Amino acid sequence: MTPKVVLVTGVGGYLGGHLAARLAANPEIHRVLGVDTTAPNRDVARTLGRAEFVRADIRNPLIAKVITSAEVDTVVHASLAAHPPGPSRRSAVKEMNVIGAMQLLAACQRAPSVRRLVVKSTAAVYGAGARSPAVFTEDDAPRDISSSGYAKDAVEVEGYVRGFARRRPDIDVTVIRLTNLIGPRVDTVLTRYFSLPVVPTVLGYDARIQLLHSEDALAVLERAATHPVPGVFNAGGDGVLMLSQAIRRAGRLQLPVPRSAMPSAGRLLRGARLVDFSPDHVRYLNHGRVLDTTRLRAVFGFTPRWTTRQAFDDFVHGSGLRPIVDPALLAGLERGLTGTRT
Secondary structure (H helix, E strand, O other): OOOOEEEEEOOOOHHHHHHHHHHHOOOOOOEEEEEEOOOOOHHHHOOOOOOEEEEOOOOOOOHHHHHHHHOOOEEEEOOOOOOOOOOOOHHHHHHHHHHHHHHHHHHHHHOOOOOEEEEEEEHHHHOOOOOOOOOEOOOOOOOOOOOOOHHHHHHHHHHHHHHHHHHOOOOEEEEEEEOEEEOOOOOOHHHHHHHOOEEEEEOOOOOEEOEEEHHHHHHHHHHHHHOOOOEEEEEOOOOOEEHHHHHHHOOOEEEEEOHHHHHHHHHHHHHOOOOOOOHHHHHHHHHEEOEOOHHHHHHHOOOOOOOHHHHHHHHHHHOOOOOOOOHHHHHHHHHHHHOOOO
């Protein structure tokens, strides 16, 4: 059943803002409220249409008044910051992630009008490490995550969501675990990482990465809001890329550094305000992470339009990245060194 009144959190960000615009374009939805502490940027604001921006902090209990007064029936929590693209104060991000989610869930629990909750989560909840399975399913428990950081925040938030679902069994609860986003219009840790002229990698490791195009991320969240299918679903593009392949396809130079030197490289990049190299991100670059998306297709009924490789290539071409070195030249050099032919 199509929702009548939808509230979307995090509309100041890319996903929240564009999702609110998509929902507002649906004539069957009567009203769309976009909530955030900061207004959407000018480009997003022009696309919002009839969506209403409400400047509010979900950490404040007053969010309950917004939900009840508007008789919201569907809440999409899209403001969880799993990997902020740039340097930021960890305590502030954690407070927004965890305290914000707690207050929002408390408001939904008290609101009799709410019938559907969609939570944008992250594949980072699985962690990344030498003990990780080759492919994660929705039933795998978190492992190899840092004791503090964005992945830990997401694990805590999902725990609160499970508790909420037990207390309000009448509400359809859908959790979407997105793999790392990529695309020409989205600003993430990985888009900044692959835009570096010289890309640091961990010596002796070549991680498998699975990506999701930002347009597919919007599409899956939109479907979750308009077609309720309760449960937890992994969302990622088909196929994988080796980290070295991705760097070569972007035309960047790879700089392998010892694992012990990665924290120093992270501090250097963070200090230059280029990329926030968190411990979870370093683990990801060591070991990679791949998700099983069978349940997304078979149960949720969604198939991403872009494969991992197509999504990455669209990012490279759409962002206008100029190769530092010709990828074909690098491939030829590799074939020469290994004695292989095409």
